Amino acid sequence: MKKQLVVLTGAGMSAESGIKTFRDADGLWEGHDIYEVATPEGFAKNPALVLDFYNQRRRQLLEVMPNSGHQNLVQLESNFDVHIVTQNVDDLHERAGSSSVLHLHGELRKVRSTIDEQLVYSWDRDINIGDTCEKGSQLRPHIVWFGEDVPLLNKAVTMVEKADIIAVIGTSMQVYPAAGLINYAKPDAQLFFIDPKPAISERDFNNLSIIRDTASSGTQKLLEVLV
The missing domain is CATH 3.30.1600.10 (SIR2/SIRT2 'Small Domain')
Structure with missing residues (x-):
């Protein structure tokens, strides 16, 4: 499995x-x-x-088109059961080929x-x-506008609670409620944070590895570590 x-x-x-x-x-x-x-x-x-x-x-x-970062996440599906929870309202994950994408903040093409x-x-x-x-x-x-409920938040929490590995990419971890999702991780979950200017440090969470890089090259490094 x-x-x-x-x-x-x-x-x-x-x-x-x-x-x-x-x-x-x-x-x-x-x-x-x-x-x-x-x-x-x-x-x-x-x-x-x-x-x-x-x-x-x-x-x-x-x-615009998906970038190599989106495509790297699709590659991970060969080895893992991958679920993407995004704050983005674009459909670039889907267009790259990701099979499970949850849009917390809605979708621009709807x-x-x-x-x-x-x-x-x-x-x-x-x-x-x-x-x-x-x-x-x-x-x-x-x-989902400011001041409105985030209807898919509970579904996202359930996904995070079950995850063996969590990767956070290209988010400041400042916009709530999405920023609080990582707090639902299992104690033994492996955590990765990919950002050129990370807002958190490895001291903030157990089992956290920080990849100080952009999404495209950071996801390439993530592939090399995980696969």
């Missing part, structure tokens, strides 16, 4: 594909205040601005109803004011 490997990924995983990281040092996201474009209040106040913001992100996503969050649709074009679900309600990005 293959060992369970859970990989927690953040913005640094997709940065080398050309997707900008979630927010710059000035706290802005692509020039916007995050609370204007990533909260229910922002959407209620100016839905056209919010839809345009995500339309631009979606268009950009359709122009939309959902504003009246019934169970009504979720695949969507590759722009969302416009007037685009509605089958119940006649405006569609919105299928994104």
Whole structure:
């Protein structure tokens, strides 16, 4: 039976594909205040601005490709039972070929109803004011905004609790609740943290190895260690 490997990924995983990281040092996201474009209040106040913001992100996503880091994680499936839990809203893990991907913060290539969050649709074009679900309600990005519940969090916790090996890649470990997931690891789980500027040290967790590198070359090193 293959060992369970859970990989927690953040913005640094997709940065080398050309997707900008979630927010710059000035706290802005692509020039916007995050609370204007990533909260229910922002959407209620100016839905056209919010839809345009995500339309631009979606268009950009359709122009980029998975990088070698994404592909390295697919290779690990030959030797391990791999489950990816990502904070990223892009679909680069799936496009690279990963077979188990859980999106904590939603998906850019999906939309959902504003009246019934169970009504979720695949969507590759722009969302416009007037685009509605089958119940006649405006569609919105299928994104978990600040202040909203993270519906898949419990599923992610269960995966981490069962994992024999956990690799954290390209995330600052600052955005909760995702940052708290590593605390659910089994005491004997093997932990890896891949980041060029790691926010944690090997003293912070048992069995932790830090790989100070980008996602693409860091995952290559992870392959060499594990396989």
